Amino acid sequence: EDQVTQSPEALRLQEGESSSLNCSYTVSGLRGLFWYRQDPGKGPEFLFTLYSAGEEKEKERLKATLTKKESFLHITAPKPEDSATYLCAVRGSIYNQGGKLIFGQGTELSVKP
Amino acid sequence: KAGVTQTPRYLIKTRGQQVTLSCSPISGHRSVSWYQQTPGQGLQFLFEYFSETQRNKGNFPGRFSGRQFSNSRSEMNVSTLELGDSALYLCASSGLAGISYEQYFGPGTRLTVT
Numbered sequence: 001e002d003q004v005t006q007s008p009e010a011l012r013l014q015e016g017e018s019s020s021l022n023c024s025y026t027v028s029g030l031r032g033l034f035w036y037r038q039d040p041g042k043g044p045e046f047l048f049t050l051y052s053a054g055e056e057k058e059k060e061r062l063k064a065t066l067t068k069k070e071s072f073l074h075i076t077a078p079k080p081e082d083s084a085t086y087l088c089a090v091r092g093s094i095y096n097q098g099g100k101l102i103f104g105q106g107t108e109l110s111v112k113p
Numbered sequence: 114k115a116g117v118t119q120t121p122r123y124l125i126k127t128r129g130q131q132v133t134l135s136c137s138p139i140s141g142h143r144s145v146s147w148y149q150q151t152p153g154q155g156l157q158f159l160f161e162y163f164s165e166t167q168r169n170k171g172n173f174p175g176r177f178s179g180r181q182f183s184n185s186r187s188e189m190n191v192s193t194l195e196l197g198d199s200a201l202y203l204c205a206s207s208g209l210a211g212i213s214y215e216q217y218f219g220p221g222t223r224l225t226v227t
Binding site for chain 1: 117156205214221
């Protein structure tokens, strides 16, 4: 069965202290790995899509990378406004559970000034 | 371009009642998916609609149902509400279904069952 595991569950950083969030996955026929950011009481906000091992994408202080078994979300010199829950999701083959999007439990990031 | 809109934003219902939630996708998007988010279970997939047809369904009881209209707007219905149905219900839209693509989420409907 397809599965997504995110670690750590919670991460507290000081402003400017770079770190990485991990997303480990098992899926048949990966058709995309997605990163979202979710603020309290709001819907998830799309950040990145990665399709194949070795692919990298960047947006401001965030950089997402993908291997065959996991993805990392690197946060460089974070600011307090980066505080949020970061969600990872995978979509497998349409022949495997219909290709539905499967989410991890998320990493709650807190950045203190 | 306007984002995904969901109505109502907040709802309080009593056990045994039924509820209908509405979702309007981003203009031009034809696929709508619904998710339930709770602190314990996280984001769980309910169902996906494309061109008025249900394309995929999650592991939820038959009390949860949905439909999509010709203008791509979607509704989901929960009958015979239970306390455990209290959750944030999220709708997401995308341009196409059946291939890998980004989904854009609405703000959600917070349902509280008492």
